[in-house]
Amino acid sequence: MNELFDLIIVGAGPAGLTAAIYASRANLSVLVVESGVNGGKLSKTYEIENYPGIKKISGLELANQLTEHGQQFGAKLITGEVKTITDNGETKTVELVSQKKYDCKAIIVATGTKERPLDLPRANEFTGRGISYCAVCDGFFYRNKNVVIIGGGNSALEESLFLASIANKVTIVIRRDEFRADAKVVDKVKENEKIEIITKSLPEELVIEDDKIIGIKIKNVDTGDITTLECAGIFPYIGADPCTDFLDKTILDERGYVITNPDMSTAIKGIFAAGDCIQKDLRQVVTACNDGAIAANSVNKYLK
Ligand code: NAP
Numbered sequence: 001m002n003e004l005f006d007l008i009i010v011g012a013g014p015a016g017l018t019a020a021i022y023a024s025r026a027n028l029s030v031l032v033v034e035s036g037v038n039g040g041k042l043s044k045t046y047e048i049e050n051y052p053g054i055k056k057i058s059g060l061e062l063a064n065q066l067t068e069h070g071q072q073f074g075a076k077l078i079t080g081e082v083k084t085i086t087d088n089g090e091t092k093t094v095e096l097v098s099q100k101k102y103d104c105k106a107i108i109v110a111t112g113t114k115e116r117p118l119d120l121p122r123a124n125e126f127t128g129r130g131i132s133y134c135a136v137c138d139g140f141f142y143r144n145k146n147v148v149i150i151g152g153g154n155s156a157l158e159e160s161l162f163l164a165s166i167a168n169k170v171t172i173v174i175r176r177d178e179f180r181a182d183a184k185v186v187d188k189v190k191e192n193e194k195i196e197i198i199t200k201s202l203p204e205e206l207v208i209e210d211d212k213i214i215g216i217k218i219k220n221v222d223t224g225d226i227t228t229l230e231c232a233g234i235f236p237y238i239g240a241d242p243c244t245d246f247l248d249k250t251i252l253d254e255r256g257y258v259i260t261n262p263d264m265s266t267a268i269k270g271i272f273a274a275g276d277c278i279q280k281d282l283r284q285v286v287t288a289c290n291d292g293a294i295a296a297n298s299v300n301k302y303l304k
Contacts, residue, residue, distance in 0.1 A: 005031045007299050008094050008104040009075075010082050011243075013040025014285045015275025016110035017070030018292030019299075023108075024073035026300045031102060032070065033094070035081035039063020040112045041276070042285060044134045045155075046162035051285050059136065062285070082246050085271070092270060106299045109247065109258060109273040110292060113240035113283075118150065120206055130206075130213030131234045135159035138233070144168045145232040148216050150203055152179040156237035157189050163235065164194040171196045171229055173203065173218050201227070206234075242277040253279050264295035265302070272299055 007023050009016045012034035023030045037043045045059030054062070071077050080096040085107060095101045115133045117123065123131055132138040139162060147167045149160045152174035158181075164170045172189065177199040179186045189195050200221050207215035207228060215230045242256045251266040251273075253259055257280075258266060258273035265272050274291035276283045 002093060002101045002103040003031075004091070004103045004105075005029045006104065006303060007031070007106050007108065007296075008033065008092075008102060009108045009110055010094070011040065011110035011112055011275070011277075012038045012067065012070065012077060013110060013112045013275055013288060014042055014066060015112070015288035015292040015295075016040075016108065017066045018289040019108045019110060019274055019296040020070040020075035020077075020292075021073060022293050022296035023299060024075040026296070028296075028300065028303065030075035031104070032075055032077045033080050033082055033096065033102075034077065035079070037063075038067040038077065042066070044136050046136050046159060048285060084246060085248075087268065087270070105303055106270045106272065108264075108292070108295045108299060109244070109271065109277060110275045110288075110295075111243040112276040112288075113242050115237070116239045116241060118203065118234070118236040118238070120203055122206055122208065126206065126208075126213055130232070131236065133236065135163050135235055139163050139166045142167050142233040146171070146230060147233040147235060148173060148229050148231045149235045149237060151237040151239070152176070152181060153237060153239065154181045154185060156235075157181040157185045159235060159237060160195055161185070161188055161192065164192050167194070167233075169194055169196065171198060171231070173198045173201050173229075175202050175221060176200065198227075198229075203234075203236075240276075244277055262294075263298040264291055265298055270302065272302075 006028035007030045009032045012032050020032050042059045043063035083097045084095045086093040091103050146169045149172045160170050201218040204219040205217040217228050244256050258278045260273050260278045272295040274295040275288040
């Protein structure tokens with residue numbers, strides 16, 4: 001017999017942890033399974049300035065507080081990667097990559113997204129030594145050096161501000177002449193003297209010498225001109241894809257996001273979803289928390 005929970009939450013980011021707070025306060029037995037770092041993407045974010053009631057907080061600090069809060073009312077948090085979900089009707093079986101199995105009456109999928117990798121030859125080889133997807137984790141290695149950021153979304157711009165406080169110079173390369181990020185952060189980036197912005201350009205080739213990244217070649221999308229940017233580090237923030245590979249494809253859209261109803265239920269009875277992994281317009285900590293609370297409330301109703 002596998003251990004039985006009322007609810008298994010897959011993912012301990014803001015959506016999953018908020019669902020854990022609401023579900024355990026409703027007296028449900030809750031297991032939260034997280035494959036990476038508790039707090040999810042939040043723990044890799046430099047600063048949060050748009051979470052209502054908290055004017056400014058480091059992403060890691062908010063992630064730590066949420067992780068503690070998520071367990072405060074009895075939810076159990078474990079590390080593990082979910083491999084499969086088997087629908088037995090009344091119950092579901094969640095199997096981890098470690099082959100450990102748990103049963104539950106309902107599931108909330110809150111797995112978030114994973115960063116899109118830089119698609120250049122040898123980029124994989126240099127991930128962690130010249131290419132980084134986490135400015136907060138690796139920024140220190142580039143103290144007083146030049147770094148290049150690829151992308152113009154909120155992640156790219158917010159992390160460029162963090163890197164500008166450490167690095168000698170930050171160059172942001174975007175493929176259009178417009179940013180995707182919020183106006184406020186765009187203004188801050190434009191005002192920062194350590195940040196240069198290069199528009200209408202795409203990464204073309206890594207420049208490597210003595211097995212080290214020493215730059216990146218970029219190509220102007222209009223003229224085809226190639227420019228070499230000398231840098232010690234490259235931070236690609238070119239968007240993200242949902243972590244939903246383990247789910248039944250019938251509940252996913254063509255990009256892999258979970259299709260949910262307004263109550264966060266999916267087309268499979270007993271499976272709910274919340275946060276960045278669902279199909280929606282606005283991916284923010286506050287909207288993830290909102291989804292998590294609604295999903296937990298819906299699970300409570302479903303179980304009754
Ligand atoms: P994003 O908003 O999708 O932005 C991706 C950026 O990368 C865009 O500038 C995009 O250019 C560019 N890009 C995409 N593919 C590329 C390629 N192959 N080569 C070069 N450039 C490429 O991704 P994100 O910044 O990771 O954000 C993900 C979600 O989280 C968003 O909904 C975002 O609002 C949210 N988020 C919010 C906050 C916050 O509010 N504090 C912080 C972080 C993230 P185009 O614009 O030309 O497509």
